[in-house]
Amino acid sequence: MDTESALRSGLTSTPKYIPVWYRYDKAGSIFNDRCLSDNTYYYFYSSEMYILTSNIKEILPNVSEVPHLVDMGSGNSEKTRGFIDSLLVNHDTVTYIPVDISKDFLADTSYQLSEIYGNKLLIKSIPGDYDVGIERLRDVTGLKIITWLGGGFQNQKYQDQIRRLQMLSEVMTDRCRLIVSLDITQEKEQVENAYLDPTGISADLYLNAITRLNMEYGCDIKTDSLRLGAEFTKSSVPEETSYVTLFGTSQHDQQHSIPGLGININLAKDERLYFHEGKGVSCKYTIDQIRTLASRAGIYLANYWTDNNKHVAVCYFSKGKT
Ligand SMILES: C[S@@+](CC[C@H](N)C(=O)[O-])C[C@H]1O[C@@H](n2cnc3c(N)ncnc32)[C@H](O)[C@@H]1O
Secondary structure (H helix, E strand, C coil), X not given: CCHHHHXXXXXXXXXXXXXXXXXXXXXXXXXXXXXXHHCXXXXXXXXXXXXXXXXHHHHCCCCCCCCEEEEECCCCCCCHHHHHHHHXXXXXXXXXXXXXXXXXXHHHHHHHHHHHHHHHEXXXXXXXXXXXXXHHHXXXXXXXXXXXXXXXXXXXXXXXXXXXXXXXXXXXXXXXXXXXXXXXXXXXXXXXXXXXXXXXXXXXXXXHHHHHHHHHHCCCCCHHHXXXXXXXXXXXXXXXXXXXXXXXXXXXXXXXXXXXXXXXXEECCCCEEECCXXXXXXXXXXXXXXXXXXXXXXXXXXXXXXXXXXXXXXXXEECCCC
16 A cells, blocks of 8 residues: 555544554654663663674574575664674675665665675665565575564554565575564553653654654644553453554644645544554564464464563574474
8 A cells, every 4th residue: 555545544544543654754763763762761672682682693693605684674773783793704795685664764874884884785775665675575585584673573463464474484495584573571561651751752753653744745733732642452362462552632623634635634632543553553472472473474483582671572483493
């Protein structure tokens, strides 16, 4: 679905929503980076960094063949740089394939990486949606190490998680590794504080969806007319996940014309506008739920590494049983 159709569909549905990926233009990517560095309630970043740096040799063992390093939702590529450095210890060059919907930010990051690594890093960026990226991987032969870091995977609808894992398994051989970081935190207060931090740093990231909509489609929705909220819903059913809902509650009745989308919308007082599709975002998993997700996609959870606080599991999925 193209951007306009997705926005039109979300803003005219009940309840109304803006897809989660729409917040990631260049400004959104910069806000995302600020959440990582400045939001002290966001446990995911420090836990994931700790796991990756402490276990990189196990997560990415030596391979004789030069692999292609694929980075799904690459963002600032900070964490993947650990993978690049590790591969360059044993190989003269690495082919790096970052996939990201935030096209300008991807171009900037790719340029910065080329300045750092020079001709040791062959960068083949794929600007676009995850599906576009996975399709393009069909043409990439040889060993692939595919990373999906920073919580981007869990921001998709559950059915899309299964579908995209299935698609990835089709472009993997038995020797390929898929490394996905997943949130395993189950404590309500910790989760809600992480996603809507009391210091207010994360608000700019969610509200960027509104700012971008105003700018690109000619409307004038005031960001301060929406009161932000985050709610954690827990589930231990193996075929489900826990999740967060993120929304803005309209502070008064408001009507908006959105000329670029050819629609008018009403937001009633106390009506919620969600910042994601589906029933929730930022899924949280038990290990049992991760195994179930993998098996529904026809792949295997071959190993996983966690931090001491059990916030994050960096998961290694394989196509065949190892
Ligand atoms: C939570 S950030 C993670 C960034 C980075 N991997 C990290 O570890 O910090 C998610 C990234 O995925 C990208 N993204 C979100 N939805 C996407 C989609 N549907 N297709 C491609 N990229 C997407 C965003 O632009 C953003 O860079």
